[in-house]
Amino acid sequence: MAIKVIDEKCIGCSKCQKSCPFDAITIENKIAVIGDACTNCGTCIDVCPTDAILQEGTEKIIRDLSMYKGVWVFAEQREGKIMPVVFELLGEGKKLANEIGTELCAILCGSNVAGLTDELIAYGADKVYLADAPELEKYTTDGYSKVINEAIGVYKPEIVLYGATHIGRDLAPCLAVKVNTGLTADCTKLEIDPDDKKIRQTRPAFGGNLMATIVCPGSRPQMSTVRPGVMDKAVYDPTKKGEVIKLNAVFAEGDIRTKVLEIVKTTADIISISDADFIVAGGMGLGKPEGMELLQQLADKLGGTVAASRACVDAGWADHNIQVGQTGTTVKPQIYFACGISGAIQHIAGMQESDLIIAINKNENAPIFEVADYGIVGDLYKVIPAIIDELNK
């Protein structure tokens, strides 16, 4: 046992017991006793008011966290185009970096992607780490994780942020294991603890019924995947200067075990509700799949796109790519029409940051009206054609 209690100093206050993530501490005869469930994490040492707890032995190497500096953003690109979530991560990363007093960096992998570094710098990166190699043209877990793992080993960032895209969700856990650090998936809020400057990562858990705030006290870098559409985009400043650092992206035979044969895009992939300024979303109140066509007419009038609740997707009326909500996409359009959507918490989680919410629902007590800026109580099949008529005038 490497965690030890000095009995003479222990006052039995039970602070260590409450702090132990593994319920390994009991108070016996007003003295803390460390049990078998102890993982030697050291959390109890920090909370003890009388310095009665010590860590002995070498079972867990306490890393020198002061060596880790900088907030990094994984600059995911596809076919030479930076994913929109990267600009959101740079915006959020800048705030975090300013609060810690460190620099904001981007890490970019791909083939012939050096031209994208200026854009990353204009969106706030002080430095861009660039891994440019033919082997990185298409995303592979092995290829990307190898170069980023090596870069983390050399440059030691304090925080690394990834978009919670399919690629980010694949890459981040692989790297967290390689680097032996903590990762919080699908975060919706990030903030710096003013006391110890660690990042507090908040994400919905248990079907959105609980918001869990997670910290990574003893390992570096602290890593999060962040939900696209939740954070504000960085401001674009073409005059901003930054440094590009080339990484050594060299691969041996067998380093990359996956061979990408073909990338097939569905039509639905091309429609992006996360970028739309106007969204007309429908729910079960449509009553039938054909109701989506009426929504499309309103969306076309506004130059926007249609979206749906999960219930509609489950019913087969809409594709998952246009599902708004906790298990779908988070959107922040200028106007969000919620038509025949009751306003379940899991739906609201994905659209409540919209600039203006207009709800159309037959039931005046529907929870959607609690988040709506304008509410229309009525049958959507009467209200939407009336809105279209007015827009036509």
Ligand SMILES: Cc1cc2nc3c(=O)[nH]c(=O)nc-3n(C[C@H](O)[C@H](O)[C@H](O)COP(=O)(O)OP(=O)(O)OC[C@H]3O[C@@H](n4cnc5c(N)ncnc54)[C@H](O)[C@@H]3O)c2cc1C
């Ligand atoms: C783990 C988990 C994750 C989830 N993730 C999501 C998610 O990402 N996105 C999501 O949307 N849901 C999600 N859900 C489901 C969510 O809890 C709700 O079941 C769902 O949002 C309800 O969809 P709805 O509002 O379309 O349908 P309903 O709740 O059935 O509401 C239909 C509404 O239409 C109104 N209405 C009926 N007829 C008309 C009419 N003619 N005109 C006007 N109004 C009418 C009714 O008054 C009612 O308010 C999730 C659930 C779980 C458990």
